[in-house]
Amino acid sequence: MIYPSTTGKADGKDLRLRTLESVWIQGKLKMWGRWxxxxxxxxxxxxxxxxxxxxxxxxxxxxxxxxxxxxxxxxxxxxxxxxxxxxxxxxxSSLVFCTDDEGLIMDKVIASVFRKSPRLLRILEKRYQEKMSLREIAEEFNESHPDLSFMTCRRRIDAWAGMAELMLYRPMSDAFDLNSERFYLQNEPVTG
Known part of the structure; x- marks a missing residue:
């Protein structure tokens, strides 16, 4: 499914969240990681x-x-x-920590979204719980796949992390009863 809040080519090769959406979901994931x-x-x-x-x-x-x-x-x-x-x-920022209730909501959403994608979940855990940079995750991936170049590993990790955030954006917005379209400007065309 292509979410209306994504940008990219119609064939789906370059789907990504817009800047404000990405900042919002990364903030939630940082709070979840700390919690x-x-x-x-x-x-x-x-x-x-x-x-x-x-x-x-x-x-x-x-x-x-x-x-x-x-x-x-x-x-x-x-x-x-x-x-x-x-x-x-x-x-x-006041958004550094979350309550146990918020943490449990985020944990439930993350578990339900990635129950069939444990490798994407593991990337999120490394990034937000273990505080690894995407480069460090790519280096670790490259060590376990020496047949791939480091740049290939880096691009894959970047793409997978972006896809994980994309997959979480709408369900996380819904879980917190937020309008997932809230970052549109009034004069911005809605794609879908």
Whole structure:
């Protein structure tokens, strides 16, 4: 199915979201990635919920959360980077974190859309939960497929990530009761 909110050639080879749609769905996916990363360690989740609620965290809480995350396999450098990203993001936007209800809605939509496409889901998990860049995902893909050039792997990962976002846009909009056509300008022609 070709969504009216996509642009590209009529044959469907170059389907993609428009800029505002892409920014919106990527923002939702970033929130989902943070939410699911926090929820993977219950002890750390309590500390981060307190951080978000009060902005006051004692050293004991922080030590317990870091210890729990290290047991899950996170290095100190990764943890420091993640916390710094989280703090920097919260200064710039109120859309950095989501509630558990919003996270569950996003998780349900993502699971239903990709239940028959686990490889696309894995790309989203690497991108938004594990914070890998598309280049890093392409390098990993190239290592497992050395018969393909790196640029071929990069183009495929970029195309698959774009397709995953395209597949999620309308169901995610519907799940949050938003008009999926909301980014059209009044004088912009509607394609379909």
């Amino acid at each position: 699911s990363a926090i929820n993977s360690s219950p002890k750390a989740a309590d500390m981060f919920k307190r951080l978000l609620g009060k902005y006051v965290v004692n050293q004991d809480d922080l030590s317990k959360a870091l210890k729990a995350l290290r047991k899950k396999g996170c290095s100190s450098k990764e943890l420091e980077s993640w916390v710094n990203d989280m703090l920097q993001g919260s200064r710039h």
